[in-house]
Amino acid sequence: MTKHNVVLPEAVAIPYPPSRATAPAAGGGGSYAIPRKLLTKLELSGGINGWVESMKASSPTHSKAAAAAAAYAAAHDDNNNSWIAKHPSALESFDEITRLSKGKRIVMFLDYDGTLSPIVDDPDLAFMSDAMRAAVRNVARYFLTTIVTGRCLDKVCKFVRLAELYYAGSHGMDIKGPVKGTRHAKSKTKALLFQPASEFLPMIDEVYKALLEKTRSIPGVKMENNKFCASVHFRCVDEKRWSALAEQVRSVLKDYPMLRLTQGRKVLEIRPTIKWDKGKALEFLLESLGFADNKEILPVYIGDDRTDEDAFKVLRERGQGFGILVSKYPKETNASYSLQEPSEVMDFLHRLVEWKRNSDLKHHSRV
Numbered sequence: 210m211t212k213h214n215v216v217l218p219e220a221v222a223i224p225y226p227p228s229r230a231t232a233p234a235a236g237g238g239g240s241y242a243i244p245r246k247l248l249t250k251l252e253l254s255g256g257i258n259g260w261v262e263s264m265k266a267s268s269p270t271h272s273k274a275a276a277a278a279a280a281y282a283a284a285h286d287d288n289n290n291s292w293i294a295k296h297p298s299a300l301e302s303f304d305e306i307t308r309l310s311k312g313k314r315i316v317m318f319l320d321y322d323g324t325l326s327p328i329v330d331d332p333d334l335a336f337m338s339d340a341m342r343a344a345v346r347n348v349a350r351y352f353l354t355t356i357v358t359g360r361c362l363d364k365v366c367k368f369v370r371l372a373e374l375y376y377a378g379s380h381g382m383d384i385k386g387p388v389k390g391t392r393h394a395k396s397k398t399k400a401l402l403f404q405p406a407s408e409f410l411p412m413i414d415e416v417y418k419a420l421l422e423k424t425r426s427i428p429g430v431k432m433e434n435n436k437f438c439a440s441v442h443f444r445c446v447d448e449k450r451w452s453a454l455a456e457q458v459r460s461v462l463k464d465y466p467m468l469r470l471t472q473g474r475k476v477l478e479i480r481p482t483i484k485w486d487k488g489k490a491l492e493f494l495l496e497s498l499g500f501a502d503n504k505e506i507l508p509v510y511i512g513d514d515r516t517d518e519d520a521f522k523v524l525r526e527r528g529q530g531f532g533i534l535v536s537k538y539p540k541e542t543n544a545s546y547s548l549q550e551p552s553e554v555m556d557f558l559h560r561l562v563e564w565k566r567n568s569d570l571k572h573h574s575r576v
């Protein structure tokens with residue numbers, strides 16, 4: 210078994226202090242009940258310093274992160290019961306996984322960045338390899354498959370280029386089903402489309418433009434408009450300027466109490482305060498597909514980031530299916546299994562298809 214190095218998780222949530230009290234009109238589409246309760250409003254301790262500490266702590270190469278990771282390892286890794294024993298490799302545990310799947314229908318959920326494509330400096334160049342695309346296409350032939358991502362739908366669809374999949378973009382706030390005429394597309398019922406934060410669209414657009422303007426002077430900053438979420442990338446910003454960046458972001462956000470700030474892998478993400486995340490999107494999809502109370506379904510979610518933890522947690526709490534964390538390093542997670550990097554994800558998808566083909570063949574030869 211591979212020995213994992215230890216660093217702190219790259220993504221942590223940053224609470225944002227609100228300053229305005231008006232809520233936009235409740236909205237959203239579809240018949241699904243939208244949780245409208247606002248998230249707990251917490252003060253960010255330490256002001257800008259707190260933000261910067263958090264940005265540092267989420268960077269694996271940073272000494273702060275290394276120290277925190279060492280402390281995490283000391284607290285959680287007691288030799289006999291190490292992290293890898295608690296979250297074993299999904300490849301090495303493949304037989305156990307197929308045993309769990311016996312008599313059940315697997316439903317796949319796949320994150321994009323860091324799971325299907327490697328992390329790169331420029332978010333616009335995070336392409337998926339043709340080999341990975343073929344692996345996902347094959348998986349989708351046997352199992353209903355959804356891509357769940359922080360990216361906006363347009364962008365992720367351009368990267369993935371598989372019309373037969375379900376997609377949940379903008380951290381699950383923009384959901385759509387397969388294109389008509391493709392496998393899994395529902396011919397008789399209405400196409401699946403769901404946007405629980407649609408009323409926030411003008412606000413996110415406004416904030417995106419304001420942030421673009423404010424952060425222009427900081428070299429290396431990359432802004433990304435993810436439709437229901439604005440992302441401020443600082444992967445290529447000199448650490449000396451992180452504090453200036455945090456200050457600029459905060460100066461814009463102080464006027465938007467209905468938006469909250471979270472942090473992903475070297476990215477600050479501004480999104481609506483509605484209680485909606487990748488976990489809610491997963492539940493919504495299971496319900497929309499008619500699987501809500503179906504114990505014969507085995508949802509499998511593969512992801513690498515803090516935002517994927519919401520989905521891992523939902524599966525753990527439902528006691529149905531399981532999460533697979535993509536990480537080279539131990540980190541606190543609700544996932545049951547682990548894979549180290551996208552190439553291992555691809556191997557896992559291949560094995561799943563091979564196993565399904567063989568078991569279908571065996572079944573047909575018996576009939």
Ligand SMILES: O=P(O)(O)OC[C@H]1O[C@H](O[C@H]2O[C@H](CO)[C@@H](O)[C@H](O)[C@H]2O)[C@H](O)[C@@H](O)[C@@H]1O
Nearest residue numbers: 321322328329330332335358359444474475476
């Ligand atoms: O939910 P995901 O599919 O994992 O998307 C999360 C964010 O991923 C992207 O940013 C991350 O990947 C970039 C490309 O490798 C990298 O440059 C960046 O530092 C990472 O944070 C994407 O650009 C964001 O919009 C997504 O929210």
